[in-house]
Amino acid sequence: MNYVKQKSNRIYKVLLFYWIILVIWQNLRHTVTRSGIDLAIKVGLILWLLIEFLWVEHTFSKKPFIYFSTFLTFFLLVYVFIERSFKFSTILIYIYPLLLVFLTCVLGNSFTINIHELLYLCNGTVITVAYITIFGLIFHSDQFIKALTASTAYGNELRSFFVNSHEYGLYLAGGVVCCLIALKIKSRAKIRDKFYYWLALLLFFPSLLLTYSRTTLLGILCVFVVLVIFSKKNGIKRALIIGGIIIALLIIFIEPVRTFVFNNILKENKLGVREDIYQMSFEYFKEGSVTEILFGRGIEASRAFSVEETTHTSVHNAYLQILLYYGIIGLLFLAVFYIVQIIETIKLLKINRFCGAMMLAVEIMGIVVMFTNTAYVFFSSTDSYFLTLVSIIVPKYVRNAINDGVFYVESGKEVEPYWYDISAYQGGITE
Numbered sequence: 001m002n003y004v005k006q007k008s009n010r011i012y013k014v015l016l017f018y019w020i021i022l023v024i025w026q027n028l029r030h031t032v033t034r035s036g037i038d039l040a041i042k043v044g045l046i047l048w049l050l051i052e053f054l055w056v057e058h059t060f061s062k063k064p065f066i067y068f069s070t071f072l073t074f075f076l077l078v079y080v081f082i083e084r085s086f087k088f089s090t091i092l093i094y095i096y097p098l099l100l101v102f103l104t105c106v107l108g109n110s111f112t113i114n115i116h117e118l119l120y121l122c123n124g125t126v127i128t129v130a131y132i133t134i135f136g137l138i139f140h141s142d143q144f145i146k147a148l149t150a151s152t153a154y155g156n157e158l159r160s161f162f163v164n165s166h167e168y169g170l171y172l173a174g175g176v177v178c179c180l181i182a183l184k185i186k187s188r189a190k191i192r193d194k195f196y197y198w199l200a201l202l203l204f205f206p207s208l209l210l211t212y213s214r215t216t217l218l219g220i221l222c223v224f225v226v227l228v229i230f231s232k233k234n235g236i237k238r239a240l241i242i243g244g245i246i247i248a249l250l251i252i253f254i255e256p257v258r259t260f261v262f263n264n265i266l267k268e269n270k271l272g273v274r275e276d277i278y279q280m281s282f283e284y285f286k287e288g289s290v291t292e293i294l295f296g297r298g299i300e301a302s303r304a305f306s307v308e309e310t311t312h313t314s315v316h317n318a319y320l321q322i323l324l325y326y327g328i329i330g331l332l333f334l335a336v337f338y339i340v341q342i343i344e345t346i347k348l349l350k351i352n353r354f355c356g357a358m359m360l361a362v363e364i365m366g367i368v369v370m371f372t373n374t375a376y377v378f379f380s381s382t383d384s385y386f387l388t389l390v391s392i393i394v395p396k397y398v399r400n401a402i403n404d405g406v407f408y409v410e411s412g413k414e415v416e417p418y419w420y421d422i423s424a425y426q427g428g429i430t431e
Contacts, residue, residue: 136160366391
């Protein structure tokens with residue numbers, strides 16, 4: 001294989017740093033005290049991302065910018081028609097998805113993430129998730145005690161410094177995936193260079209279980225199933241299958257384990273108040289006019305309805321939330337978008353088995369997580385951005401790099417031998 005040296009870029013660092021800043025900001029300031037500064041930070045960071053894409057990584061072209069400006073103007077007119085108001089905070093929620101899609105999938109459509117950049121993203125994610133987890137164990141140890149000793153999961157989930165356990169669970173799942181990718185990339189490295197990833201896995205897995213976030217746990221299970229199905233190495237398949245059988249036997253034959261799994265992790269197979277929320281929200285959607293069914297009931301109106309009827313601003317189902325906000329058109333756009341991504345990733349399996357399987361796994365994980373979660377791709381919240389980064393942006397750019405033949409590149413840096421020697425990667429990631 002001929003390895004090429006790719007031009008220097010920093011978009012992948014901006015994408016990671018954006019999420020890290022938002023996470024740290026949540027740690028520093030409680031939700032109720034962030035107010036307008038929270039909005040200012042998001043605007044500032046998205047403008048930074050815009051500048052990077054337009055002037056740093058791409059030769060500036062008027063054509064796509066004119067097209068986007070025209071579309072944005074039309075969209076704002078539609079927004080005013082639907083919402084019948086002009087609030088900047090709400091406009092940002094509408095514009096953010098369009099801007100992020102435009103930047104990452106139009107201007108950044110051909111952008112790539114090579115093996116060094118992928119490892120950088122994994123390391124940054126693992127370190128950040130480790131910080132979140134350790135902070136929670138030290139300063140919110142009461143959560144850990146309650147999660148282990150309580151007879152019910154409701155209200156006793158681990159959440160560290162976040163408002164809910166689902167966001168924390170999503171980051172832990174991302175940390176687990178990043179550890180697996182990093183271990184694969186460094187499969188020929190010395191044991192000491194892989195030790196920290198194994199240590200992180202031992203930290204993340206128990207914490208993930210104690211978030212009691214069922215959809216996130218199901219998403220991780222899907223990751224393992226996909227890797228088992230598409231892995232060529234029988235050793236990996238055997239290890240995962242044997243591990244699954246052992247866990248199943250423990251659940252079946254050991255009463256305390258079975259009780260803990262059923263009562264806490266599975267929450268007695270109950271959806272809590274979600275069933276009522278789903279029913280009321282869908283009825284609200286169906287009662288709309290033809291225009292509202294096609295283009296949505298609007299964010300302000302949908303949130304007002306949710307708060308009045310359920311005391312929640314979200315319906316805890318991303319697909320139903322999109323249906324309320326953006327209507328059938330918005331939901332169809334998401335469905336088509338994901339279908340295209342998955343088809344392209346399946347094609348990648350023929351070129352790079354492991355990367356294709358892992359990127360397919362995280363895409364499926366993203367789809368699963370959104371079923372009973374408040375996060376959904378391309379939305380402006382921090383967990384939604386992370387979900388977008390992990391399940392759409394990174395798979396797309398890794399796929400581009402492999403298809404363009406620039407996934408394996410020289411780093412051009414003085415680093416460890418196994419890092420600089422690209423041939424060491426080949427055996428570990430192109431199975």
